[in-house]
Amino acid sequence: MFDFVRKHNRLFQLILLVLILPSFVALGVNGYSNFMGGGNAAVAQIDGQKITQAEWDNAHRQQSERLRQQMPNLDPKLLDSPEARQQSLDALVRERVLQAAVQRQHWLVSDDQVKHVFLTDPQFAAVRQPDGSLNAALLASQGMSPQMFERRLREGMAQEQVLRGVSGSAIAGSTLSAQAFDAFFQRREVRLLTVSPAEFAAQVKPTDAEVEAYFKDPANVAKFQLPEVAQIEYVVLDLDALKGSVSVSDKELRDYYEQNRARYTVAEERRASHILIKADKSASDADKAKARARAEELLAQVQKAPASFADVARKNSQDEGSASRGGDLDFFPRGAMVKPFEDAAYALKPNEISKVVESDFGFHVIQLTAVRGGDTKPFEAVRAEIDDEVRKSLAQKRYAELSETFSNTVYEQSDSLKPVAEKLKLSIRTASVQRKPAADAQGPLASAKLLESVFSTDSIQNKRNTEAVEFGPSQLVAAHVTDYKPLRMPALDDVKAQVTQLLIARQAAVLAVKAGTEKLAALKASGDVNALEAAQTVSRIQAGKLPPKVLNAILQADAGKLPSFVGVEAGNGSYVIAAVTQILPRDAQVADPVRTAQQYAQAWSAAETDAYYKALKTQLKTTIKPAAAAASAAVGN
Structure with missing residues (x-):
């Protein structure tokens, strides 16, 4: 192969x-x-081998493209997020760690193993031809050669062997899994008491000095810091912008109308009723003659009294589908009926009755009851539609011609957007933007790539136009920064009310914790739970409205002696006291024993595999440069 x-x-x-x-x-x-600089700069190193910025960028592009193909409606903003870029780097590091482990541990994959996996693994069915050979044409359409495919398959199999011994080592019996899941799904009856900071807010009177100190505390800077903002001018080259500048003569519109007249003609449809006397095409001549004679009798009958056609059809037609409707076949276009029937129906005038018509089904008597369509919309009725189509077509051609001019002009005359706007007759728009697209941003302002260019050193410090950025099909944009404000702190007087409220909340929370701690000590000493709220049952899957910190404290409380009291800061300034009064077994319907055993084994296996992978990273002296983490974070700032 x-x-x-x-x-x-x-x-x-x-x-x-x-x-x-x-x-x-x-x-x-x-x-x-x-x-050797920039794209070749190392962002990580594994066993002495570096991963470059260019390799990371390429891996992220490939991962983004795979996700776009799998989920066409995926928000592009998610693919440019720091989290997405970090995942791409983590995946690349993992691949290189396993490659290094393969080399150190001398793992080999034979040709027979490669061939066996290729021929038997269902995931390769798409590239496997019926005779077992490789579908090279399909690979080529995906930008992959046969040798690349073999190499990737061999490498993947070798890397799988590195982890297989650990990943397949987990054995979970029913007893172990039952113990683990009993603990995990355990239910506890608990009574609560919440000490809220709101109870102490009135007691707090922070001084001006305290307010100023809170404002200047480095730990609080992010709460008051004003975001980095750029005021920009930008121009857009797209079909909408070009359609308005395209001139179309009346003659061009009328020529287009004549060339496409069929598009503006409503297809003719006819409505007819019929009486059918069946005679299969393989029937004998005698049977056909008998059927025709019967049809002629009925024709004579309806010719004498055309208004009786429906009644005659109900009583005599052998077409089970239409007889009950008086032979009505509703409207039908050309091509919907057998040719002899269609030719006869389209030759009639409304209310006219045909002669006996023979088809493969037998003998028909047809009455035409209505005609609709067949009309061509006048030019004036479709002029606006034609004008839009012609302008769009011309704009597409013009876009292809001007896109290069647009890109070159914003680059070559980089100190202003006026030259490109004047040359291509484009309007200059303005906007205020931050590094991340606004939640309601649309069009070019939703492009993370444009905003990355806007906040580049070249744009902000050197006052140059951004490059031309493609933000959609046949859509280019370039921007110029007119004003820039970095991250900055406001004057205290401008935010003093906000600072004061936050400080009051913090000091009230301190008082709440102090009061709650004292109350907890008293309850532990007395063992009295009557002062607490009514009992409720909680578990990890029935948390109700409990904050995670409170739920964890309840489930971790010592159940050796009940009631068991615990206190915890809820994370919102409140202090919650909980008294565990009863331990309840898990709900048997929560998890199937067989599935839980499998899940336990999988979780155990995953944990062991992850631990082994981390050990490999340490053994191979894997490092990720601080600059890589900073670059990833900068995408989202």
Whole structure:
């Protein structure tokens, strides 16, 4: 299957050398020096081998493209988030760690193993032809060669062997899983008492000095800091912008109308009723003659009294589908009926009755009851529609011509957008933007790539236009920063009321915790739970409205002697006292024993595998540069 690649390996090397060498010469010493910086900067290192910024960017692009293909409606903002970029880096680091482990541990995958997996694993069915060979054409459509496919498959199998011994080691019996899940799903009866900071707010009177100190505390800076903001001008080149500048003559519109007249013609439909006397096409001549004679009798009858057609059809037609409706077939276009029937129906005038018509079904008597359609909309009725279509078509051609001019002009005359606006007759718009797109942002202002360019050093410090950014199909935008405000602190007087309220809340929370702690000590001493709220049952899957910190404290409380009292700061300034009064078994319906045993084994296996992977990272001296983390975070700032 992969013999051709192996046998011609030297040929492939020669071809690569021929392709790469001229590019290297053209690149020159200066280009090579540039290459060694920027994109070639290390963002991580594994076993002495670095991962470059360019490799990270490429891995993130590939991951983003896979997600777009799987989820076409995915918000593009999510793909440019710091979290998404970090996941791409983590995946790349994991791949390199396993590659290094394969080399150190000398894992080998034989050709027979590769072939067996390829022929038997269902995930490769799409690229496996019926004879078991590789579908090279399909791979090529995805930008992959046979040798790339074999290499990736072999590498993947080798990396899988590194972790297989650990990932398959978990054995979870019913007893172990039952104990684990009994503890996890355990229910507890509890009574609560909440000490709220609101009870103490009136007692708090912070001084001006305390307010100022709270405001200047570095730990509180983020609460009051004003965001980084850029005032920008921007121009958009898209079909809408070009449609308005395209001139279309009346003659062009009328020519288009004539060339596409069929589009503006409503297809004719006819409504008819019929009487059918069945005669299969394979019937004998005698049977056909008998059927025709019967049809002729009925024709004579309805010709004498056309208004009786429906009654005659109900009583005599052998078409079970239409007889009950008086033979009515509703409206039908050309092509819907057998040809002899259609030809006869489209030759009639309304209310006219046909002669006997023979088809493969038998003999018909047809009455045309109505005609609709067949009319062509006049030019004036569709002029606006045609004008829009013609302008859009011309705008698409013009966009292809002007997109390069747009990109070059904003780059070459980078101190202003006026030149490109005047040259292409585009309007200059204004906006106030931050590094992240606003929740309600639309069009170019929702483009993370544009905002990244806006907040670049070149745009802010050097006052240059951004590059032309494609933010949608046939849509380009460029921006220019007219004013920039970095992250900054407001004057205390401007936010004093806000600072005071936050300080009051903090000091009231301190008093609440103090009062709650004293109350907890008294309850522990007395063991009296009557002062607490009515009992309720809680568990990890029935938390109700309890904050996570409170629920965890309740479930971790010592149940050796009941009631068991615990106190915890709820995270919102309140102090919650809980008295565990009873331990209840888990609800048997919560989890199936067989499934829980499987889940327990999977969780155990995943934990062991993760621990082993972390050990490998340490053994291979894996490091992620601080700059990589900063770059990832900067995307979302």
